[in-house]
Amino acid sequence: MTTLSAWDLAIAALLVLLLAVTARDMYPGLARQLLVAALRTAVQLTLIGLVLKALFANVSLLWVGLLAAVMLAVAGYEVMARQHRRFGGAWGYGIGVLSMFISSFSIALFALVVVVGHDPWYQPQYAIPLLGMLLGNTMSSIALALDRLTQSAWEQRETIEARLLLGHSAAEAVSGIRQQVFRSGVIPIINAMAAAGLVSLPGMMTGQILAGAPPVEAVKYQIMIMFLITGGAGFGTLAAVRLGVRRLFDERERLRLDRLRVY
């Protein structure tokens, strides 16, 4: 594989800089965000590169687990930060983290032990990228779904209460919203699967091919990953919607929008 020099990266970075300068006058806020995000990418990826290097040299379940926990904590924060109206208190953070934990973690574990079957199963070369891809996609789906859920409940509060007043249960009163919310979380995954290979060549497969892997082997890995991501994001969204709906109502099936905070 051809390795990249610092110069190669600097040339690519110039492109981002050029975009920021071009957009500066018309979209001043966005240009700044662009540069900050680009800087974050460079710093965060460099750090994880060093962490992975150390991890590969020193295979230990403890270190892999610790890194996984940090990834989960950050993903939980991202889910929370992407919501305009979010649950107050520990729930705002907890719903996302819990949903991602039960879906992404168990599916990553299942894939490592049953599907990949490397010895030891926590070999960081497999475990960390796999968990990262699962968490990243699950995070996006859960964030979309929860944002849609709280926003819809807020906008349609009078309709929800009208149904409660007619003696409908909380579940019936939000059934329509629930359909759309779950859909908004899962549609990106369905689209990604539908376009895979025809429009987009997924990143992991591309990476393996660049690294010299035979295309058919890379494709097999990619198909597995797509299915795992679908499971992770789908079950994660199911759990998040379920927890979110439960938290929207109290034990007397009252709509409790006072539990939401606006950010």
Next chain:
Amino acid sequence: MFEVESLRSGGRPPVSFRLQAGERVCLWGPSGCGKTRLLRALVDLDPSEGAVSLKGTRREQVPAALWRRRVALLPAESRWWAATVGEHFADPGAVPFARLGLDPQAADWSVERLSSGERQRLALLRVLAGRPEVLLLDEPTANLDAASSERVEALIGQYLADSGAACLWVSHDREQRRRLCARSLAMNAEGELAA
């Protein structure tokens, strides 16, 4: 039959009153004094303290959804979530649309084209279809002309006589109160009730 004892919600003073079976009591008071808030607390839509019981059964003993079917609130503004009127009724064929001067085919109407008066009358039919034992009405004739108001009053009167349900009727119209209610409850600006 319907007993409310020291009911408190949202920092308002405690409220107590009773309704007899088949009785219709009017509630009135200045705008913003807490009438709607009281009705919402009675159906347990807002958290509240105090004892509310129906025929000796306290509200905590009944699942919330069932309580709201037995003690039904008709809010001032109605909401319609499905495409047609009929989808909001369990049995659209049994709804007496004509009794309120509506087209007998009203079940097929699209909710988009309903006027505010039609919505108000249909919302009353919708709440009566649940056969509530206590009927809480928040200005049920506010958007209606005289003829429609008369039909609404007659239909509610007959429902109460047939079912023995009790009714608390919020009305700003002194004539209407005199006409409909032998007993009235007045709420002052602080939210206190007086007979």
